[in-house]
Amino acid sequence: MTLPLSPTDGVDQTPHIDLVDPQLYATGDPHAVWRWLRRNDPVYWHEPSRGMPGFWALTKYHDIVSVLGNPEVYSSAEGILLRPANHGRDPGGGRTLALTDPPRHRQLRSVIKSWFSERAVRQLKPGIREIAQTLLEDAAERGTVEFVNDVAARLPLYVICRLMGIPDSDREYLFGITSRAFCSEDPDERRSSHVKLMEYLLDLADEKRRAPGDDIISDLSVAEVDGHRLTESELLLNCDNVFIGGTENVRIAASAGIHQFLQEPAQWQALRADPGLLPGAVEEVLRWTTTPTHLLRTTRTAVTIGGRTIGEGERVTLWMPSANRDEDVFAAPDTFDIRRTPNRHIALGTGEHFCIGGILARAELQILYGELAALFDVIEPAGEPVLLSSIVVNGPSALPVRLVRTAQR
Numbered sequence: 001m002t003l004p005l006s007p008t009d010g011v012d013q014t015p016h017i018d019l020v021d022p023q024l025y026a027t028g029d030p031h032a033v034w035r036w037l038r039r040n041d042p043v044y045w046h047e048p049s050r051g052m053p054g055f056w057a058l059t060k061y062h063d064i065v066s067v068l069g070n071p072e073v074y075s076s077a078e079g080i081l082l083r084p085a086n087h088g089r090d091p092g093g094g095r096t097l098a099l100t101d102p103p104r105h106r107q108l109r110s111v112i113k114s115w116f117s118e119r120a121v122r123q124l125k126p127g128i129r130e131i132a133q134t135l136l137e138d139a140a141e142r143g144t145v146e147f148v149n150d151v152a153a154r155l156p157l158y159v160i161c162r163l164m165g166i167p168d169s170d171r172e173y174l175f176g177i178t179s180r181a182f183c184s185e186d187p188d189e190r191r192s193s194h195v196k197l198m199e200y201l202l203d204l205a206d207e208k209r210r211a212p213g214d215d216i217i218s219d220l221s222v223a224e225v226d227g228h229r230l231t232e233s234e235l236l237l238n239c240d241n242v243f244i245g246g247t248e249n250v251r252i253a254a255s256a257g258i259h260q261f262l263q264e265p266a267q268w269q270a271l272r273a274d275p276g277l278l279p280g281a282v283e284e285v286l287r288w289t290t291t292p293t294h295l296l297r298t299t300r301t302a303v304t305i306g307g308r309t310i311g312e313g314e315r316v317t318l319w320m321p322s323a324n325r326d327e328d329v330f331a332a333p334d335t336f337d338i339r340r341t342p343n344r345h346i347a348l349g350t351g352e353h354f355c356i357g358g359i360l361a362r363a364e365l366q367i368l369y370g371e372l373a374a375l376f377d378v379i380e381p382a383g384e385p386v387l388l389s390s391i392v393v394n395g396p397s398a399l400p401v402r403l404v405r406t407a408q409r
Ligand code: HEM
Pocket: 068, 076, 080, 097, 098, 099, 109, 156, 241, 242, 243, 245, 246, 247, 249, 250, 253, 290, 291, 292, 295, 346, 347, 348, 349, 350, 352, 353, 354, 355, 356, 357, 358, 360, 361
């Protein structure tokens, strides 16, 4: 059991620490555990647990930033998420954008980075707004919706489908399989749905290789890295990386942000009254929700961090929501404040692997919240939210809300 600790205590009591218990994130209080670790053992050796191997757990902002900024020592090529000890090396290791180190990483990234530039996202904005308006009009008709699936999951999915050259007619099929792949409680269903997604992407990538169009999959299918075309499996793994990257975190951040606004209606009303607060509000939503729960790196050499020596080839985990509540960096870190400034959160990562879709994610969240604020006078809970039981991403998997249009009041 995790001991409840308030922001002001926790120095003396040692909580039960099991960061790989998925229930901690569904029904527990992970921030209490991270707060204790930041104060008492910021470079913590986590014993093997629940089939996971042992690993170092870093919880302080500056330690995490220094790891992310040093790919020479902290490699992504062995995988960026904890895996059960008997699952072996991540099959994407050294091949997928997120799972490569420089110099290959930079070459791979340059193949697709123009799709996510400031300029490219500016051109996408009218289309994103149109999608958001359609989804919200539909939600308004119904009055009560399950926000995660009815709105937050569909917006980024429809946008990434356009960027990847996926026909509109296939969106609903992809919505169904990705919802099951990410949100099903049943691990077998999660796995089989992910296989279906891979099969779909493989067929599409084959088509694009034969007849390239103007989209990300086509660019990846004809690109050369180190003088060679990507193999079929490299192409597939990178399509999967972009597709999942482009959907999962936005879905959860958008929903978790609304979940927070439901608890702080005065902040929502302030945002409605002054749309100029939108960019700062989205930054605070990103900090507050920090949807990637952990990232992993593997040391290439022995290294000392926070006074602890870590050997070569060891797993170093970075607990991202903890970094974004570090009291040495953020004033009143446990207060949600849409006017917070400065706000140097690292929800989108930092360094070599900084989220390639960061500008897009910010645009999607700003447009969605802007349209919500304009269209609805009232957003209120319509049932209990359900939180994901996962050590990879954290936030709601279901959030029933009632929406009342501004004009109706
Ligand atoms: C709120 C939304 C998002 C959050 C919180 C988020 C978070 C992150 C983080 C923390 C990383 C760094 C991983 C690492 O250092 O190992 C990352 C990388 C990445 N993200 Fe995002 N992301 C979001 C939205 C997006 C979107 C919209 C896309 C669109 C395709 C995307 C695609 C990617 C990709 C492909 C990478 C790997 C980049 C690389 O390794 O060079 N993400 N993201």
